[in-house]
Amino acid sequence: MVDKNIYIVQGEICTVVGAIKRNSRWNTHTPLDEEQDPLLNSFSHLKEILNNMKELSDVEPNIFLRPFLEVVRSEDTTGPITGLALTSVNKFLSYGLIDANHEAAAEAIENMADAVTHARFVGTDPASDEVVLMKILQVLRTLLLTPVGAHLTNESVCEIMQSCFRICFEMRLSELLRKSAEHTLVDMVQLLFSRLPQFKEEAKSFVGANMKKLKMRAGGMSESSKWKKQKRSPHPPRHMVRSASGGLEQAPTTTLSNNNLSGGVPFIEQDNLSASDSVASSMSIPTDSGLDTCSKATSREDLTDLDQSSSAATTPSTEAGHLYTQSEGRQVEHAQSASVESIPEVLEDGESVTEHSDSASLHDMDYVNPRGVRFTPQQTQRDGAALIPYSLPCLRELFRFLISLTNPHDRHNTDAMMHMGLQLLTVALEAAHIAPYQSLLGLVKDELCRHLFQLLSVDRMNLYAASIRACFLLFESMRGHLKFQLEMYLKKLMNIITSENMKMPYEMKEMALEALVQLSRIPSFVTELYINHDCDFYCSNLFEDLTKLLSKNAFPVSGQLYTTHLLSLEALLTVIDSTEAHCQAKVLNRTTQQDHSAEMVLAEGECSTNDRTDTTTGTPIALIHLIYFLENCIFILAEKKEPKKPHRFSSCLPDSQELLDIRNKKKLLNSGTEQFNQKPKKGIQFLQEKGLLSSPMDNNEVAQWLRENPRLDKKQIGEFISDRKYMELLDSFVNTFTFRGLRIDEALRLYLEAFRLPGEAPVIHRLLETFTDTWHKVNGSPFMTNDAGFALAYAVIMLNTDQHNNNVRKQNIPMTIEQFKKNLKGVNGNTDFDQDMLEDIYNAIKNEEIVMPDEQSGLVKENYVWNVLLHRGATSEGVFLHVPAGSYDHDLFTMTWGPTIAALSYVFDKSLDDTIIQKAIAGFRKCAMISAHYGFSDVFDNLIISLCKFTTLSSESVENLPTVFGSNGKAQIAAKTMFHLAHRHGDILREGWKNIMDSMLQLFRAELLPKAMVEVEDFVEPNGTISLQREETPSNRGESAVLSFVNWLTLSGAEQSGQRGPSTENQEAKQAAMLCIKQCDPEKLITESKFLQLESLQELMKALISVTPDEETYDEEDAAFCLEMLLRIVMENRDRVSCVWQTVRDHLCHLCVQATESCFLVERAVVGLIRLAIRLLRREDISSQVLLSLRLLLMMKPHVLARVSREVAYGLHELLKTNAANIHCTDDWFTLFALIECIGAGIKPPASFKVTSTTPDIDTGAQSDSELSFHHLSEVSLDRGYTSDSEVYTEHGKSRMPRSVTDVDVTSSGWLVVGKDDLDISKVAASGSKTLLNPLVNQYSLSLGQDMGFHDTKSLIKCVESLSFIVRDAAHVTPENFELCVKAIRVFVEASLNGGYRTYEKKKNHKYDSQKSRVRRKPRDKEGASRRAKASSQRPSRSHSDDEEDEGVPASYHTVSLQLLDLMHTLHTRASSIYSSWAEEQRRLEPVGKKIEADSQTLWTSCWCPLLQGIAWLCCDARRLVRMQALTYLQRALLVHDLQTLDAVEWESCFNKVLFPLLTKLLDNISPADVCGMEETRMRACTLLSKVFLQHLSPLLSLSTFAALWLTILDFMDKYMHAGSSDLLLEAIPESLKNMLLVMDTAGIFHSADSRTGYSDLWEITWERIDCFLPNLREELFKQTVIPQPVFCYIHQARSLKCNGCMCSVSIDPAPSPPVELVQPAAPCPPASPPPAQALSPVPVPISSSLIQSPTSQSPLILQPLASHLQVGGVPPMSLPIILNPALIEASCPVPLLPTPHPTEHSDTPQVK
DSSP states (O other): OOOHHHHHHHHHHHHHHHHHHHSHHHHTSSSOOTTTOHHHHHHHHHHHHHHTOSOGGGSOHHHHHHHHHHHHHOSSSBHHHHHHHHHHHHHHHHTTOSOTTSTTHHHHHHHHHHHHHTOOOBOOOHHHHHHHHHHHHHHHHHHHHSGGGGGOOHHHHHHHHHHHHHHHHOTTSOHHHHHHHHHHHHHHHHHHHHTGGGOOOOOHHHHHHHHHHOOEEETTOHHHHHHHHHTOOSSOOTTSOOOOOOSOOOOOOOOOOHHHHHHHOHHHHHHHHHTTSOHHHHOOSOOOOOOOOOOOOOOHHHHHHHHHTTOSSOOOOOGGGOEEESOOSOOOOOOSOSOOOSSOOOOOHHHHHHTSOOSOOSSOOSEEOTTSOEEOOHHHHHHSOOOOOOOHHHHHHHHHHHHHHTOTTOTTOOHHHHHHHHHHHHHHHHHOOOTTOHHHHHHIIIIIHHHHHHHTTOSOHHHHHHHHHHHHHHHHHHGGGOHHHHHHHHHHHHHHHHOOOTTSOHHHHHHHHHHHHHHHTSTTHHHHHIIIIITSTTSOOHHHHHHHHHHHHTSOSSSOOOHHHHHHHHHHHHHHHHHHHHHHHHHHHHHHHHHSOHHHHHHHHHHHHHSGGGTTSSOOHHHHHHHHHHHHHHHHHHHHSSOOOOTTOSSSSOOHHHHHHHHHHHHHHHHHHHHHHHOHHHHHHHHHHTTSSOSSOOHHHHHHHHHHOTTSOHHHHHHHHTOGGGHHHHHHHHHTSOOTTOOHHHHHHHHHTTSOOOSOHHHHHHHHHHHHHHHHHHTTOOSSOHHHHHHHHHHHHHHHHHHHOHHHHHHSOOOOHHHHHHHTTTTBTTBOOOHHHHHHHHHHHHHSOOOOTTSOOHHHHHHHHHHHHHHHHHSGGGOOOOOOTTTTHHHHHHHHHHHHHHHHHHHHHHOOOHHHHHHHHHHHHHHHHHHHHHTOHHHHHHHHHHHHHHTTTTTSOTTTHHHHHHHOHHHHHHHHHHHHHHHHHGGGOSTHHHHHHHHHHHHHHTTOSOHHHHEEEOSSSTTSEEESSOOOOGGGGTOOHHHHHHHHHHSOHHHHHHHHSOOHHHHHHHHHHHHHHHHHOTHHHHHGGGGSOHHHHHHHHHHHHTOSOOTTTOOHHHHHHHHHHHHHHHHHTGGGHHHHHHHHHHHHHHHHHTOSSOOHHHHHHHHHHHHHHHHHTTOHHHHHHHHHHTHHHHTSOHHHHHHTHHHHHHHHHHHHHHHGGGOOOHHHHHHHHHHHIIIIIOBOOOGGGOOOOOOTTOOOOSOOGGGOOHHHHHHHHHHHSOOOTTOOOSTHHHHHOOSOOOHHHHHHHTOOOOOHHHHHHHHHHHHHSOOOOOOOOOTTSSSOOOOBOOOOHHHHHHHHHHHHHHHHSGGGOOTTTHHHHHHHHHHHHHHHGGGTHHHHHHHHHOOOOHHHHHHOOOOOOSOHHHHHHTHHHHOOOOOSOOTTHHHHHHHHHHHHHHHHHHHHHHHHHHHHHHHHHHHHHHHHHOOSSOOOOOSHHHHIIIIIHHHHHHHHHHTTOSSHHHHHHHHHHHHHHHTOGGGGGOOHHHHHHHIIIIIHHHHHHHTSOSOTTOHHHHHHHHHHHHHHHHHHHHHTHHHHHTOTTHHHHHHHHHHHHHHHHTTOSSSHHHHHHHHHHHHHHHHHHHTTSSBOSSSSSSBOHHHHHHHHHHTTTOTTHHHHHOOOOOOOOOOOOOOOTTTOOOBTTBOOOOOOOSSOOSOOOOOOOSSOOOOOOOOOTTOOSOOOOOOOGGGGSOTTTSOOEEEOOSOTTOOOTTOOOOOOOEEEOGGGOOSSSSOOSSOOSOOOOTTTSOOOO
16 A cells, blocks of 8 residues: 555646646747756656655655755746745645654755745746745745754754745735735744743853854844944943853753654644645734834845846845845854853844854765755765754844844834834743743843833834833743833833823823733732832832822823723722732631641642642632742742842741831931932931941941942032042942952943042042052952053043043044053053053943943933943842732732722712722722721721712701612612621721711611611500601691692692602602612611620710710700610620620710700610610629619609609519519619609609719708708799709709790690799798608608609509519519518508599699600701700600590509508518528528528518508508508408517507507598598597507506507597597497406506505506596496596606706607607797717707696696607617696697607698699
8 A cells, every 4th residue: 555645745746847847948848858957857756766665754855855945946947836846845844744753854854944945936927926935934834833843953943034034024025925924923933932941051152152153133234233332342341241141051952752842832733734725724823913114125145046037026125124144054163252242242244254154064065055055965964963953042043133123223123123023022922931041031131121111212102012012021920030120111101101291192101001900910019019129228119109100190180080090090909909819818718728638738739839830720729829939939949049038138028017117217218318419428427317327437338338329329429439538438439349350441430330430630539549459459460550550540531531522522533542552651560551451441442431420311321221220130139029929918908008999989989880880899898808807997997988978878968868869879889888898897897887877877867777777665655666766747747637628729730749749750769769778788787786896896886875965966866766776786795795884874874864854865765774674684794783774763853754754664564574583682672672662653762872963062962852941942943933842953953954944844844833822832841841861761650751752653553563573473572672672562652642642633733745745756957056946845755644544543543552552461461481481591501691580570670560551551541442441451460360479569669650650640631522431440440459459458568668658549549539520439439448448457457556546556647638538437437436646757767867857858769760740849948959860869858847837737647759669770779758748749649759840741731843
């Protein structure tokens, strides 16, 4: 089977041979002599060979290619035939007929390259000729791109490229052809540079040798090359970049394999396939083709050949467009020059001919083409050295050539050439990583960067854009080597952006900004910019300057947004974007770390570093940046053997603090530099003060600073170091240079470029002398004397001036080399200097001026600046630190957030475009995320404040808010963002809470908040909630139904619709607004507050508390709304409430205690306090504090508290129901009971809870009403319009309410106005009441003597319900609250007495329109003044006297009284068992503290006695049913079994404390309407008295005071006899009395064996008393004669006190108690002042002797004062009989203790308020 490929070759032979034969030239000869014609002969020869072959691979490639290549080379063939031969060659390449692995392949490929690049043909017409040129391009492209192309040598590749460039730049050719050449070049460059990683850097000498032969150049560059030559001296100065290509010794690779190629360059194989069919298909890489070219570029020889072959189409071109190779052979030539510079030179044209190889050719070649290229047969190749495939040298040469094309200062480079160069450089940079190759890197650092930066100044957009693109690629991959180049580039961009030049196109600014955006998107670019430039002492603050520039540029001057503004914003945002991404990655990492172990992450990191192509696959996001960093480190390790770090840093990753210190130091250095540039000494002094330079001055340190600081003024340096004072400094300065190994002119060049040489000769002398001494020393004294060196140095300066100073050149012809040598004859110690050295010096100075900085401008200055930049880059200053992306995000964000947020805000504000708005919002969110991540509260606050502004919530008036907000999409976006951010990052919000709360308030005012947020808990409302927003009622609109009907009739449709309400648009807007707010979910701020950090929570609470009643902006509903939010937040945070409790308590204290009138806010505060207590009592840690804070309610002004009493009553009921079991401490119970009593019964709070006024002029302390002096009282009354017994503040009335009384004050205060008469009564009442100095209860009165104010009926009922709840559940009655509970019940007994007559009376006098007060809503207006004026009537609190209650009041009180009776009876009966169980429990537990006793004495004092007094008090009720029920209970209670254990003393106190006060009270006309009922009550009371007396007669007899007790009973019998109007008592009392007398007589009480009559003294006294009211009783009972007895005094032994000669003693309660009924003596008596509270012994009261002057007028009688057992600690029981005239007994109560003015019945008198 014959190989198909053989047939292909045979087919091509036929085609070409046929064409040759058909050619007209052959038509003249009939028989074609194939033997004669060399072309046909070779084809026939090939046919023979192929006919004998089965496989094409058996034929050497050269053999079947040679005939075709000969046709291509032949000058005699026409274009079409050459074209056919080229097509055949292309087909062989495309089909892969040449086996790359064949040993002869290299030779064949080389022949092919040579033939095609030197093709010859006879031209016909331009179009046909271009087809052939097109085919040449096609073959060259295929040749280089197919796998066999790897065998090409360096020279061939250069020739191929040259051929393409010729076509590309030949302007006479058609554009299509030129474009095709361009595309071909792009493909070739891409291939060559993508193969770069396969090449190694050669040894330096080898590179040098090769490079000399491979110079490519555009032919017409001779003029520019002069400039190039002139720039360089044969020995470059030390600070210029020397050859960078040293070091790596690997030999070039000579072996090639398929897998090597295809693996490295996948492009080749694809191309191999695609290029097989046609010319078009092979151009697979499209490139930019908008070019204008104007250079002729075809090879001179080629064109000559074409011309010779009689082509009219092409003529020889000038040199202008030629591209040469310097040598067309494969000869290897040895370098002539020892030092080869890395910066290639463009040689003169003339040199190209002479530089042909001198050395003999390596091979003898059979065939030499017209250009002198020999073709060697394969045998010799096998014997000799193999051809070396192309490698780095041709790439370097190509790279150098491309860079030279971009030089804008070369006048031969047309725009098209420059553009082409840029385009191909871009491809090269995109295809390869150039940095590791020193030979290429050297070109990049110098020429490439330089040309690119120069191109930024051109005004041709395509060049500008292309150079920006190339710059990006450079800095993206090689910024680590281009530190100062980067700085220069960014400065240029910044200048373009800020340029005010009107001619500069807008697009240029746009592109510059885009370049910045693109750069800043490179991971870690911005960070590296910051650390390498901003944190470098002698670099610009690039990052800071860029940020300032961009933020400034984001603000449009005209107000209109353009692309540049948005681009600036985008550039700013790139920092934010990357920082945010890093923060997110860190957060992600934290979560994933739990799932993945650290080992796995490390392993992944390692494998991704090893295999570069897989960095992005299968790696966690956070590791990518780390890998990037590691790669850089590996790179540095590979190149430098050890990673370099700048001297200024302590490590390769300095911490933020270190950077901050460096930046501060840099600021000082810059400041010092500025001062030095004005006055050197001043600058040095400043730096010494700041500690940056040592003091005293260290010369070496200062010299080093002068050398390394590039910002110093060279002129000032010159003057400073040449100053005579600093001679040593000059030595140090010169020593900073490294002169070793430098020729004297090079060293001088280096020296003089460091400062400006001053003009004075002595100074110059000094500077040069120091220089030459140092140079001479370090270089081993090459001259005879130091002076010789000095003279030569001076001569060099003179030569420099002579050659380059324009002024000198005008007058003289510049010095020649001969003159220069002549001048220096015999100077070197009378001998001559080395003449070659002088020649070199002369040429160096002539060609390149020693630049005196600051004196030059233009290109010379530019060159100088550039050289300085390269020099700095070569020192340790040029070390560029690579850091992982995100290393210093914290620092960067700190610097950028301000400008960024400002720019974002501006753009958001001004833009209408949706995408831009979204971009701004995204920016806000990212800033928020970062600030939350780093805990920057100030940033977040700033952000929230900006967003608040955009919501328009705070700026818009409330009326328009729903419409405006609802129709403003941008405001809604801002609101959603603001709330979203607050929800998400509330933790770091501080000041911003205030703004958010202001917005919430506005939403509340505009009624846009969800219903759930404005409905709050309430105790009184039936449904348990109340709305904070009051509904408008129709009546409030001031329009009656009739009026509105008339309006409806008279108005037309249109007007009507306007009148009716808001338009549909407005309604839609409001709906939209409400929907938006619903999505914002403001309530979440409250519910999620439990997750806030404590600091943030405290700020939030502070923001809510700030809305309190202050004069300016106070609005009651706002304050109530804020208060409710505050309370809800506290409840959400109950787990940590102790941290914030004090704040909340103080706020509530401020609201409640400071309030002077009741209002909605106070009501909400009170309810809130109780709600908090209910929720928080379960928490042990805070419960006592919470209960303690309920005392705030007791500190409120009494009239304010009274108005909220119902809320408190209901709240307390709730509190006790839910939490009674959690209250353990007596203090806490005391608080609760005090509250219950104040609220339900209207008593005054205990004095300890009073808030003392801070007014300085009042120093009265807590006063009782009785201490109000008369003038005080009247003044207060007149000022206030009302007085109230419960008002504690005396003169505060004046100080707190200076304004005149208005109706509003009085009516809204809830108290009725009194007239003059009432005032008089209250004056009397006040003066008559007792001074209250001490809270002890007077135990001899049934009344507690408490100051009862008015109370609210429902409050009272609720409080009694609460009491009932406690008492009925045995678990709630504890030793801590028992006595308090008893006292509270007694308080309510008094309050409910006679159906709560006080409250009832108030209601009849003053009705209150409760409905109106509930629904009134204050008008909303923006003006604070009118708002404040209405504040007083804004929102009256709910009234508690609902109308429907008025009629049924007695009924509800009736129930309450009966309920209380039942409670007292329950407690009374259970007391004994309760106390026993407590005592038992205490014995078991043995706790420390008060011991509980269950004996009868304890029970009597703390329980039974008070309860009996309470029941007895209800026996005095005006309501018959209550009275009767109470008497029944009292009888039951007194006769209960438990009481039998009491002893005589306690029974006596039962009479004194319970029965006698009861009988006294019943004598009053309690119920005038019910005369019969009263009779019956009195009768039952008397009966009860006698029953109890008789039942306990035996223990009572043991009392020493029995006589007094008995006489008191008789006294009551007397009173009751005369009390009734009916006969009921007249009959009943004598019966009871008879009963008692008979029993006593039977018991023998009246009998005495000692007396004359056999009867005791008691008998006599008894009848003496009875005779006064029942004179006949004695006769009726005892039929005996009465013997009158003389008057005598019955004196108790040991206890009598003599006073004023009379036997009168009084026992006084050492601690006087609340009001006691008192007796007024008939005759005047010396006044006795009340004793001080601390008196602990009885005090005698003198009574005038006239009181007992007439012993005969009336029988005296003995009375025992009721002081048998006063319960005062430390005082023994006292029992002193008093002998008084019966005439003095006016009152029917126990004997008075103190003389005072005549009493008014304290407990009866209706008190009027």
